[in-house]
Amino acid sequence: MTERAPRPDPATGLSVVALTAGQVLAAGRSDRIAALTRAAYHGSDPLPGLPVPDGAAETGARVRADVARGATVWLARDRAGEPAGTLRVHARPDGAWEIGRVSVGPAARGGGVARALLRAVENTAAAHGVPVLRLDAVVERCLPPLYARLGFTPVHHWPSGDKPLTEVTMERRPGAPADPRTPPWAAPDPDALCVHWLTTPAALVAVVGDDPATVPGARLAGLDVWHGATSPERARLTERLAALGRRVGDTVIAFPSARAATRAHLMPRTVEPRLHAWCRFRPGAEPPLRALPAVPTAAVRCT
Incomplete structure (x- = not known):
């Protein structure tokens, strides 16, 4: 994945860029990305009382480690050029791009930041011939319906290993029509x-x-x-x-x-x-x- 110049959306004013590894590692930016991620995850659950999300404890060292493993950090900025959201993409051996740490700053919630980030990733993935986008979502945090509206389809449910929660892996083929009626769950076995x-x-x-x-x-x-x-x-x-x-x-x-x-x-x-x-x-x-x-x-x- 290569760096893309920001292209502000005329409707939202948001611009999204894929940062180079050098940009992430320079001048303390990884720490600022970690701070944005922590702020995004802190108090973000629509149902309070769940275990604290891992993203709420994000660190600059973790960001740098992800980049060292080949992750690309994407950053969304608002009209004033201030960071509004971020996510990370890992290219997997099967050709898929795996999306993680989708984060929207508290002041930017409800402004279409997550949609803009995911759309930018998808457009780039389609241009690179990537066969599938993949992400994991925690069910109890009410996240799958959000991604289903953006065209992601549930393919695999699994229990979290370190928390009493359940996660679902969701996938989307870049460039495929997004049907907002996509159910946020996969059909369980008939005898379940x-x-x-x-x-x-x-x-x-x-x-x-x-x-x-x-x-x-x-x-x-x-x-x-x-x-x-x-x-x-x-x-x-x-x-x-x-x-x-x-x-x-x-x-x-x-x-x-x-x-x-x-x-x-x-x-x-x-x-x-x-x-x-x-x-x-x-x-x-x-x-x-x-x-x-x-x-x-x-x-x-x-x-």
């Missing part, structure tokens, strides 16, 4: 146990295994999946959730607290390690059940 989390005017509701449409007027807050759960395990999970909330049906449990205060919803793996968060929508962005797009047909396990 699913727990639908729904918001209603009265309470947060969990529906274990059954059709969530039985809860009228509900919106989807999230989906959890347990592959290989047996009938006794399903029954025990239902009882465990009922003990944390209030049973209002055979498989329907209501929780009086907000989403962030309901630990079973916030981090399902703390209730059952084999129960993985498959999808989470940001508070206030929960879609009505009837508005959900079709689920992909390809089944994916969490491994």
Whole structure:
């Protein structure tokens, strides 16, 4: 990857540049990139109470180490030329470009910075014949719906090794049409146990295994999946959730607290390690059940 001159977007005023290794390593810039990354990740979770993101502890040494391993640092600047966001790209042996540390400064949130960074990376990748862009997103941090709207498709769910969270690898073919209706999850195995989390005017509701449409007027807050759960395990999970909330049906449990205060919803793996968060929508962005797009047909396990 080579350096690209900034080209301000006339609508947003943002300019994006791929920095050379020399530019990153010169005059303390790696430390400033690390500071921008820390600020972006600090307090960024839409549901408070999750483990602190790794990016909140970013250091200049880590930035320099990534560059030494071949990473390219991309930087977005606002109209005044101030840094607004950054990310890193690693070229992988299979030809893919792997995107990481997507960071938007607090003052620039909501200004299309992440979109501008990813678009610039994609345009360059397409020009270089890169077959696929790849990134990992933490489900409980409500990130997959953001990337799905930008055309990234979930391909692999997996449990985090150092936190009770679930991540999903998402991919996009550079230059392919971006369908904003792309679901932010991959279809689980047909025999998997699913727990639908729904918001209603009265309470947060969990529906274990059954059709969530039985809860009228509900919106989807999230989906959890347990592959290989047996009938006794399903029954025990239902009882465990009922003990944390209030049973209002055979498989329907209501929780009086907000989403962030309901630990079973916030981090399902703390209730059952084999129960993985498959999808989470940001508070206030929960879609009505009837508005959900079709689920992909390809089944994916969490491994």
